[in-house]
Amino acid sequence: MMSRTHPLDLPEIRSRIANSLGRKDLASCSRVCQDWNDSFTPLLYNTIILSKHGPSMESIERNKHLIRHLVIQMCVYEKLRLTSSRHKVVSSIMANSSLTELHLASNSIGHDGAQALCEALKDNSTLTTLNLDDNEIGPEGAQALFEALKNNSTLTTLNLGDNKIGPNGTQAMFKGLKSNSTLTNLDLGYNSIGDNGAQSLSEALKNNSTLTTLYLGGNSIERNGAQALFEALKINSTLTTLELRYNSIADGGAQALSKALKNNSTLTTLNLDDNSIGPDGTQALSEALKTEALKTNSTLTTLYLNYNSIGPDGAQALSEALKTNSTLITLNLEYNSIGPHGAQALSEALMNNSTLTTLSLYTSLIGSNGAQALSEALKTNSTLTTLDLAVNSIGNNGAQALSEALKDNSTLTTLNLNYNSIGSDGAQALSDALKTNSTLTTLYLGDNSIAVNGAHALFEALKNNSTLTTLEFTWDFNEPEGGQALTEALKTNSTLATLNVRRSWFGDKGAQVLSEVLKTTSTLTTLDLAGNFIGPTGAQALSEALKTNSTLTTLDLYGTAIGENGAQALSEALKTNSTLITLNLGGNSIRSNGAQALSEALKTNSTLAVLNLDDDKSIGPDGIQALSETLKTNGTVTITGDLFR
Template sequence: MFPTHPLDLPEICSRIANSLRLNDLASCACVCQDWNDSFTPLLYKSIVLSKHGLSMESFERNKHLVRRLVIESSVYDNLPTTSSRDQVVSSVMANTTLTTLDLESNSIGDNGAQALSEALKNNSTLSTLDLGWNSIGPDGAQALSEALKINSALTTLNLNINSVGPDGAQALSEALRNNSTLTTLNVRYNSIRSHGAQALSEALKINSTLTTLNLNENGIGSNGAQALSEALKNNSTLTTLILKDNSIGPDGAQALSEALKTNSTLTMLNLGSNSIGPNGAQALSDALKTNSTMTTLNLEDNDIGSNGAQALSEALKNNSTLTTLSLSINSFGEYGAQVLSEALKINSTLTTLTLDDNDIGSNGAQALSEALKNNSTLNTLALSKNSIEDDGAQALSEALKTNSTLTTLHLHRDEIGPDGAQALSVALKTNSTLTTLDLSSNSIIENGAQALSEALKSNSALTTLNLTGNSIGPEGAQVLSKALRTNVTLTDLNLEYNLIGNDGAQALSEALNTNSTLTTLLLEDNTIGPNGAQALSVSLKTNSTLTTLNLRYNAIGNDGVQALCEALKANSTLTTLDLEHNKIGTDGAQALSGALKTNRTVTITGVLFR
């Protein structure tokens, strides 16, 4: 017996709402006044105004309930004049409950930014504003900056991919000297150049609230990095600085390194794609030997070479705070892998190491494998695009037999064949910690799939297996399906681009009849036709765990869709079904529309409903 009406209990309403579509919520709200009072607030808490969704008029009627609002370009572009667009902005901003406004990709320009600025001066509730991709120039940035000097509610401002330039950065700098609430500022890809970076740096010397600054792709150069370095020597609040693709070079890295020797608040620094070279890596290495706050460092695509890897390895032997290091695309070869391996034998804090695309080869993989036999902290290792081949996979297999901390291993496009898959499978039979294995875009073929299948029958730790693009064919799908009948831990299986055909789909369907743990099955581009879809449909009628099924780029046609529709009438667990590019015509789309009238849990993508 409820002490009050069930719909008066927020938890019950929330649980009901989470299981309903937007149009279902709207229908519930129309039943009676009690239901209207209960479901309308949930319906409008977070809404998207789009061509096929809720209208501006609907928002106006219920704007007092809205907390998060996304206005898609199809709505904004259809407004007849600039003044009418400004009126929409003013109306939205007058809302006293709205906390998040997303206007990305609406081409609001400087005039729209001006209208927002005027509204922000009086608004006291909006905390997040996304203005990315909006053709905002220096004048628009100037207008927004004037508002930031007054506004005391906004904490996150996204201006990425606009054209604010150095003058706009100067205006934002003036605002940051006065503003005391903004914590995150994204000015990525705005051509602020070195002068803009210098202006923002002056503000950082004074500002005491900003914690995250994104200046990606702004051409700030070494002079901009030097200015930011001076700011970091004084600033005590910034924790995340993103400077990817800014041509800072070795001199810029040297300048930032000097700041890192004394700065005690910055925890994340992204310097990817900056051509810092081995000298820049050496400078950062010197800083890491004394810095005790940095936890994440991204130096991918920086031409540091083997000498740079050597320098960083020396730092890792002493540093006790860095947990994540990305060194992908740095051409340090097997020697770089060797010196990093020596560091891993000593380091006890690094948990994630990304070394993709470094041409370390099988010898480099063997060196790292020796370190893994002793290291007890690393849990994620990415070695994709390194041509480690079967010998490298064999070495890693030996490490996995004793290692008890690694949980994620990425070996995408590593020229691993069936022998390499066989070696890894032997380790999987005893390893009890690895949960994610990525073997995508290799050539393990049917024999490799057979070996992995045998491992899956006894392995009780692996939850995610990616075998995309391995030419396993229908026979490979069949042997994996046998493992799925008994395996009770795997939740995500990716078999995209494997030519498994109808026979492979049939085998997987038989596995789904008994499997009770798999939640995600990706079968994109596998030459599955109507018969394959029919087979999968049979298992979907009884399977109660699969939530995501991707059948994109197959050829199931209208007949295959009809079979899936029959399954959807009984299935109540599938939430995502992707059918893009499947030769589905009007009849198929109509059948799916009919199925959606009874199935209230699934979202179908890739089909145009008319």
């Protein structure tokens, strides 16, 4: 309400109205008159995605002074066949005195385009983020960019991943990084820089005092390159995140890193996934993580060692470090074949460790014995909040052991047991734990051969549990009592927000059951029915529910055989529904009729933000045209799919 003594002036009123409108309304109102245009257009052009369905190049040129975040998709840049035309566009964009982010990923700009950007960067004083991922700029383009960086004082984030820069291009970066004092994030992943490139970067790191994040994944860096980088870490005092996954530093590189960590006091996140480190390298790292070494290094909080063949010996070494380490918070050991003995060692560490909150042992061959060992640790550990044991063949015995631990544990919030063959007996045991456990919020039980009895037990647990917010599991729905049991559970439960029952043989009957739930539930926000053969009849039932439901924001119907009739039914719901934000209809053969129905709905719907139509080649030219026309006026929705890129 406006004050009588301090009434709002007209520009302020227009500004407040503009801030409350969606993009579609802004686009309409900005054409009313010049005064309204002045208030509405800045918001409309703040963030622009330039695609084949987006605004024209002319409108971009006309309003370039308003754009702060600009994404140019490949399909637009490819239309500019002449190099001179491309350079003109780049120069024009960079002359914008408001632009802060420019994303040109996957546009094949080459070294000529990179050089044009460099010329523009010399005069630009606002750009902070530049994404040139996958552009084939080569060593020449990299050299030009880092020449520009010598004088640029605003750019903080630069992504040059997958650009065929090589060691020569990295050598050219050396001087640019030495003198630049603003760049904080640099991505050079997948550029084949090798050991020589790593050595050049190490020299730059010894002198650079601003870079905090460096991505070097997939660069064929071996022992010598790793040793050079880690020597730099002994001197560098600003780098906090180093990403070296998919290289080959091996145990020699890990040993060099161990020495560096004893002197470095700033690194907090280290990713060494898939580096052939092995148990010997892990032993060296473990020594660096022990208390004696941490008298000088007390900062490393996150360590990724996935795909490193550390085996049970490596797990044993890490467990010794964890017994005394007081800084590590996240440890990922996926695909390391640590086995039950490795799990036993880690369990003993967890009984003493008081800082680790996340442990991932995805696909680690721990079996039921390993799960039982970890269960003992969970009974006394008071810090671990996330435990990933997916794909470990723990069976019903492992599940039963974990369920006993959950009755005592009061800190674990997320437990992933997907693909573990726990069966109905394991599900029933976990259900008993859920009736008394008051901390677990997320539970994954997908693909566990859970039959009718196990499913019913979980439903009973949901009636009493008041903390679980996310549940994923699959079971054979094709039995008459299942629908009734699920309905009763969801109507009683007041906390479950995300339900994933993909590939559960729901069929149209299952969809009808869930549609009844959606009419009354006030908590469910995400429903995943992907891979369930619900057909057009099931889609019709869900459509009726969506007309009255006011909480669901995400609905996944990928590969559910709804066809064009199902898409048409859901389109009717979209005309009135005002809460759904993400709808996945990919892989459903909705054809042009379904696409046209969706386009009609999107003319009035102003809340749907993402419509996924991936893997659907049945949509013909008429359907594509209809959706393309809708995108010109609906500024809220993004349509994903091969036909719309």
